Amino acid sequence: MDERIRKQVAFILELDREKNVFRQTSLTGRGRKENDAEHAWHMAVMAYLLREYANSPVDIARVMLMCLIHDVVEIDAGDTYAYDTAGLATQKAREEAAKERIFALLPEDQREELTAVFDEFEENVTPEARFAHAMDNFQPLLLNHSNGGSDWLEHGVSAGQVFGRQQKTREGSERLYEVSELILREHIENGSLKTEDG
Numbered sequence: 717m718d719e720r721i722r723k724q725v726a727f728i729l730e731l732d733r734e735k736n737v738f739r740q741t742s743l744t745g746r747g748r749k750e751n752d753a754e755h756a757w758h759m760a761v762m763a764y765l766l767r768e769y770a771n772s773p774v775d776i777a778r779v780m781l782m783c784l785i786h787d788v789v790e791i792d793a794g795d796t797y798a799y800d801t802a803g804l805a806t807q808k809a810r811e812e813a814a815k816e817r818i819f820a821l822l823p824e825d826q827r828e829e830l831t832a833v834f835d836e837f838e839e840n841v842t843p844e845a846r847f848a849h850a851m852d853n854f855q856p857l858l859l860n861h862s863n864g865g866s867d868w869l870e871h872g873v874s875a876g877q878v879f880g881r882q883q884k885t886r887e888g889s890e891r892l893y894e895v896s897e898l899i900l901r902e903h904i905e906n907g908s909l910k911t912e913d914g
Contacts, residue, residue: 850888865908
């Protein structure tokens with residue numbers, strides 16, 4: 717096998733390790749916790765289906781690629797729970813080191829291409845990145861909703877924390893933010909999402 721395909725295969729096999737990185741969000745129906753690969757796949761399909769709700773026109777193939785690779789770095793860095801303050805403080809450094817190692821497995825042109833897509837997602841400036849971030853926030857919200865808010869209750873997450881996180885949804889899709897708001901209000905009313913004052 718030549719050097720180029722050898723490197724591509726090495727990267728492909730490395731990606732398989734993403735299936736062993738488990739998140740804090742339970743699968744629909746209160747099943748086991750989802751893994752990063754499942755999360756990324758779900759986001760990519762959602763992006764395609766919900767693209768009409770993006771705030772601006774987007775290159776949907778680029779959005780889907782962002783969704784598929786945005787958590788690849790967690791193979792080394794591990795999953796950082798969205799509401800883990802201590803973990804968030806070191807997340808950037810851990811993920812930068814992981815990005816350098818993992819994307820370096822690829823041939824140089826593809827390393828540069830995927831690194832650029834990954835960095836675009838992280839910078840969250842383009843319409844594509846903002847819509848991909850909307851998916852990254854809306855997907856776990858939908859799973860939590862399907863589970864009666866059990867993951868929020870398990871981790872003692874407050875309504876204010878979830879509303880704060882959903883601001884990135886708003887940057888990518890006002891319409892999906894409106895849906896998020898309705899879902900969150902329902903969980904506040906039924907007690908599965910606590911307000912700061914009780």
